[in-house]
Amino acid sequence: MYVGIDLGGTNIAVGLVDAEYRILAKGSVPTGRKREFSEIMQDAAGLIQRLLDETGRKVADIEVIGMGSPGVPDVEKKEIVYANTFPNIHHVDAQSELQKYFPGVPVYVENDANAAAYGESLAGAASDVDNAVVVTLGTGVGGGVIINKKIYAGFNHCASELGHTVLNFNGPHCGCGRNGCFEVYASATALIKQTAEMIEKYPNSCIHQMIDGDPSKINGKTAFDAARQGDEAGKKIVENYITYLGMGLANVVNAFQPEVLVIGGGICKEGDYLLNPLRDYLIHHIYTTEVPVTQLRVAKLGNDAGIIGAAMLWKNQQ
Amino acid sequence: MYVGIDLGGTNIAVGLVDAEYRILAKGSVPTGRKREFSEIMQDAAGLIQRLLDETGRKVADIEVIGMGSPGVPDVEKKEIVYANTFPNIHHVDAQSELQKYFPGVPVYVENDANAAAYGESLAGAASDVDNAVVVTLGTGVGGGVIINKKIYAGFNHCASELGHTVLNFNGPHCGCGRNGCFEVYASATALIKQTAEMIEKYPNSCIHQMIDGDPSKINGKTAFDAARQGDEAGKKIVENYITYLGMGLANVVNAFQPEVLVIGGGICKEGDYLLNPLRDYLIHHIYTTEVPVTQLRVAKLGNDAGIIGAAMLWKNQQ
Numbered sequence: 001m002y003v004g005i006d007l008g009g010t011n012i013a014v015g016l017v018d019a020e021y022r023i024l025a026k027g028s029v030p031t032g033r034k035r036e037f038s039e040i041m042q043d044a045a046g047l048i049q050r051l052l053d054e055t056g057r058k059v060a061d062i063e064v065i066g067m068g069s070p071g072v073p074d075v076e077k078k079e080i081v082y083a084n085t086f087p088n089i090h091h092v093d094a095q096s097e098l099q100k101y102f103p104g105v106p107v108y109v110e111n112d113a114n115a116a117a118y119g120e121s122l123a124g125a126a127s128d129v130d131n132a133v134v135v136t137l138g139t140g141v142g143g144g145v146i147i148n149k150k151i152y153a154g155f156n157h158c159a160s161e162l163g164h165t166v167l168n169f170n171g172p173h174c175g176c177g178r179n180g181c182f183e184v185y186a187s188a189t190a191l192i193k194q195t196a197e198m199i200e201k202y203p204n205s206c207i208h209q210m211i212d213g214d215p216s217k218i219n220g221k222t223a224f225d226a227a228r229q230g231d232e233a234g235k236k237i238v239e240n241y242i243t244y245l246g247m248g249l250a251n252v253v254n255a256f257q258p259e260v261l262v263i264g265g266g267i268c269k270e271g272d273y274l275l276n277p278l279r280d281y282l283i284h285h286i287y288t289t290e291v292p293v294t295q296l297r298v299a300k301l302g303n304d305a306g307i308i309g310a311a312m313l314w315k316n317q318q
Numbered sequence: 319m320y321v322g323i324d325l326g327g328t329n330i331a332v333g334l335v336d337a338e339y340r341i342l343a344k345g346s347v348p349t350g351r352k353r354e355f356s357e358i359m360q361d362a363a364g365l366i367q368r369l370l371d372e373t374g375r376k377v378a379d380i381e382v383i384g385m386g387s388p389g390v391p392d393v394e395k396k397e398i399v400y401a402n403t404f405p406n407i408h409h410v411d412a413q414s415e416l417q418k419y420f421p422g423v424p425v426y427v428e429n430d431a432n433a434a435a436y437g438e439s440l441a442g443a444a445s446d447v448d449n450a451v452v453v454t455l456g457t458g459v460g461g462g463v464i465i466n467k468k469i470y471a472g473f474n475h476c477a478s479e480l481g482h483t484v485l486n487f488n489g490p491h492c493g494c495g496r497n498g499c500f501e502v503y504a505s506a507t508a509l510i511k512q513t514a515e516m517i518e519k520y521p522n523s524c525i526h527q528m529i530d531g532d533p534s535k536i537n538g539k540t541a542f543d544a545a546r547q548g549d550e551a552g553k554k555i556v557e558n559y560i561t562y563l564g565m566g567l568a569n570v571v572n573a574f575q576p577e578v579l580v581i582g583g584g585i586c587k588e589g590d591y592l593l594n595p596l597r598d599y600l601i602h603h604i605y606t607t608e609v610p611v612t613q614l615r616v617a618k619l620g621n622d623a624g625i626i627g628a629a630m631l632w633k634n635q636q
Contacts, residue, residue: 131473143573157609160575164605165569167484167487168487254480256477256478258473285495287476288476290399
């Protein structure tokens with residue numbers, strides 16, 4: 001039995017996973033990301049122990065622990081080199097911290113987007129193909145590239161930051177230091193911002209009522225819900241957003257030509273209302289359609305992808 | 319002994335290559351790209367025969383023939399599916415055509431940018447590393463990705479069209495159908511256009527004299543030569559061009575994190591005048607410098623990269 005940890009900015013999610021990629025038990029606790037790394041790992045270990053207890057398992061049943069983390073891992077040293085939003089994560093040794101509680105259990109670390117892509121590749125939307133790219137639309141835009149069923153992370157294990165490829169060099173500033181990154185246009189955060197901006201120009205938009213006039217109530221569904229009701233502002237927001245997303249995804253296709261391109265994140269719940277125009281955009285903007293083209297699919301595993309991918313990192317290194 | 323063919327829009331270049339990647343003999347003939355594919359291959363075969371004769375070799379000495387071609391190959395069928403600027407290349411069978419002249423000799427086909435990247439990886443600027451990306455700045459911007467010493471071409475053998483990733487979605491139209499592609503900003507063609515446009519605003523620029531007032535005399539060196547003389551227009555053109563190039567290359571680094579990023583094309587002859595500001599741009603725009611960073615290098619083999627890479631395609635498929 002394998003343990004997967006998905007270390008998020010808000011929650012630490014943990015799952016016990018079997019060799020068929022099934023989650024046997026899972027749970028989460030708040031991360032408290034500003035704390036010391038040792039405290040964060042203590043809570044992760046406590047959660048693992050609770051799941052063991054709840055399912056009648058022992059520490060000896062754990063074969064390995066894998067962890068997906070924001071930022072950049074040092075896969076060989078089992079360290080997290082840094083993780084943007086965690087002030088105390090800087091060359092921290094994940095294996096040593098976790099082995100305090102689980103002596104002798106091997107630990108694997110990976111970037112969280114890569115771990116989630118690996119999960120989708122093993123057990124999710126890309127399980128039937130060898131080459132896939134997974135793009136997750138959340139607070140940011142995460143990218144994970146799978147080549148021959150393994151994570152492709154570049155020589156320094158820092159790839160693939162697809163969210164930080166520039167789509168418009170005259171565009172708004174991005175947290176990474178560049179301007180007009182894919183993430184600035186296609187994340188859920190970006191969609192919320194685009195919604196807030198557009199409705200200022202449409203005083204009669206139904207969105208104002210939907211959010212009781214309170215822009216802090218806008219979420220990633222707001223514009224889609226309004227568009228479905230025929231709201232002009234909503235339709236315009238959705239149309240623009242799909243164009244931005246399509247541009248970034250067409251860049252990914254032209255660069256990688258994966259057999260399957262998986263998109264994940266809450267926005268994907270919009271289903272065909274999102275996917276049909278997005279597929280139409282892609283077919284007109286990818287480099288060629290004279291050869292078989294990349295299939296666009298929606299992620300299957302949701303948040304479990306990160307847990308399953310992390311639990312199976314030992315396999316990625318085989 | 320292996321034969322490499324680099325099928326270009328202007329010339330067919332052919333070389334005889336040994337197992338140590340040395341070119342034993344080479345030559346070229348005009349392509350006549352609007353002709354039938356069989357005629358083009360007849361000329362390539364004639365050139366091969368001439369090189370055999372000149373070096374006292376026989377057809378029986380040829381182990382394989384490899385060909386790099388613009389456009390998209392079907393590696394398994396040994397076909398070229400299409401090649402943009404060749405009106406009569408559409409699902410043409412390269413092996414059958416070449417075997418008319420060299421019966422029984424196996425033929426390999428590949429995209430020309432991928433073949434050139436493979437050449438640089440085997441015998442050129444990236445010979446010491448496993449993972450590299452080669453970006454060639456010519457009429458267009460070509461991309462070739464090497465992962466674990468093999469060409470990465472995606473599931474449909476259509477990757478990696480790095481020149482057709484969008485840098486500025488409000489930018490000028492690109493031949494591929496998109497707007498503001500990397501190629502539109504960073505090709506030699508783009509630099510020439512940028513030079514012509516900038517000097518209109520600078521009537522006193524020394525460039526007007528350099529080209530005898532004839533914009534058709536502008537080439538990829540013009541702006542660099544003027545900049546080195548302190549010409550304001552020249553300096554501005556070069557500064558803008560390096561920024562555009564840097565943006566596209568930073569996108570490549572963030573997506574692939576190759577150990578080595580090789581740039582090729584005549585512009586690279588500008589040496590440190592190009593490379594120093596380009597390295598400076600990259601270090602400030604790539605995703606992180608907390609881990610080892612991609613090394614920027616200049617291609618070593620020039621036009622020979624395509625010949626050597628093509629001749630060695632059999633090795634890529636092993």
